[in-house]
Amino acid sequence: MGRHLYGPQELQDRLGVSRQRVQQLIQRPDFPEPYDRLAMGSVWRIEDVEAWISKYRPHLNAPDEA
Template identity: 60%
Template sequence: MTKPLMGQAEIADRLGVSRQRVQQLIGRPDWPTPYVTLAMGKVWRTEDIETWIRDHRPKDTGPEEDTGDTTLGRRHGRKRDDA
């Protein structure tokens, strides 16, 4: 099940890039406006990020598959909290 909100780490995982690369993408004029800015950082609606991906990175489009893998952020060694 896809969560309704994404932070930089989730976006990095979705795109398969580093959080530093996400920071660069956030600076683009065509990047979605954050849903809210919290003390921990900016948060975006997943729907807005998926629309941006569809429009700007067509090779990354397609439904995210739930493979049952409980690893989130394999690049960062974190575990999903909904496992």
């Protein structure tokens, strides 16, 4: 089964930032709204986060996406 969601740890890994920085980023008005809020925390659709990365952090695009 393919992965479709990022949790806070996946955001931290994907963005290469600390847990505290993830918390700052998800508070930004331009960051995607969570897809859902679960008992373990919020989750985001990968395509929403990747679109945000393309627009606001293009240097983090995967080499085949650049």
